[in-house]
Amino acid sequence: MLIDPKSFDRFNMILTGVVVPRPIAFVSTISTEGVVNLAPYSFFNAMAYNPPTLIFSSSRRAAGWQDKRKDTLTNIEETGEYVVNVVVDDIAAAMNATAAEYPADVSEFDIAGLTEAPGEIVQAPRVAESPVNMECRLMQVVNIGEQPHAHGLVIGEIVRMHVRDDILYEGPNGLRINHAALRPTGRLAGNMYCHTDDVYELIRPVYAPPVAEAAGERAAD
Ligand SMILES: Cc1cc2nc3c(=O)[nH]c(=O)nc-3n(C[C@H](O)[C@H](O)[C@H](O)COP(=O)(O)O)c2cc1C
Known part of the structure; x- marks a missing residue:
């Protein structure tokens, strides 16, 4: 089939x-009136290391509403501030509960039924039940x-990152994330999700750089 x-x-x-599968940004914000907000966004990813950059995309209008804007955006x-909390299997149902256009x-x-924890730099609260919170500016x-x-x-x-100790392990070259302990939730389409515990390894081939460039840092992406 050919699709236009x-x-x-x-x-x-x-x-x-x-x-697919897409990671889910659980985004917490606070309004100028001081009302706290929380919603999931799966048009989401990390885009750069320096500065450490996250992106996510929000439709401007709430689904099914004529003139209601999405509170997060x-x-x-x-x-100018927010926290991206990582969605893991333990809080997937709670994440889903926040997704109506309240x-x-x-x-x-x-x-x-989630717990607010204070940010260190931003005013928006973190989700205490999420093992990773990224404070963002x-x-x-x-x-x-267009509409x-x-x-x-x-x-x-990302101006501050909170990582729960039990999802970290000491690898040969420093601290790494233990995905079996993190148990991140993946989003498929519509109401479908996936677990991420069926993992395997593929060793990347190396095409050796010329000697002069070999001294440079190896790509990590
Ligand atoms: C898993 C999941 C992922 C979602 N991803 C997005 C998204 O990437 N962009 C978007 O505009 N809405 C997305 N939504 C819908 C918003 O979460 C929903 O419109 C929410 O009510 C917005 O809340 P807010 O007005 O408090 O920001 C998603 C919903 C779910 C359940």
Whole structure:
């Protein structure tokens, strides 16, 4: 089948069905009125090490609503700060509970029964039950598309990272993340998710660089 994204009915389900599995950013923010907000975003990834950069993308309008904006994007544009909490299997159901389009004066921490922990640098709270919290400062929002499908691509720098000790182990070259202990949740399309405990190793081939370049740092990506 050959698909033209412009004319295919509900192309979004095809796209999110093939870009899988996606990690989930559980984004906590605080509004200028002091209301705490929490929501999941799976158009999400890490994009650079220096500065350490995360991106995620939010539609501007809440699904099924004519003029309701998504609180996460509004709060980030108004405060310039947020926390990305990693979604793991233990909190997947709680994450899902926060994903309805609740009014702006509702805290999804209360709805999901999750606990706020203070950030060290940003005002937005961390999710205490998540083993990894990344405090972020907004670099820029890139506007993509137009209404009704307009998105804001949020680009932010990690200014502090909290990692629970029990998901770390001492590897031959320093501390590494133990994925069996982390148990990150992957998102497929729609309401489908996956566990990430069926892992295997592939050793990457090396094509030796010329001697002059060999002294440089090896790529880690
Ligand atoms: C696992 C999951 C991933 C999601 N990813 C996105 C996303 O990448 N972009 C988006 O705009 N909405 C996404 N949503 C929907 C938002 O979480 C939902 O609209 C939420 O109510 C927004 O809350 P807010 O208005 O408090 O920011 C996702 C929902 C779920 C359950």
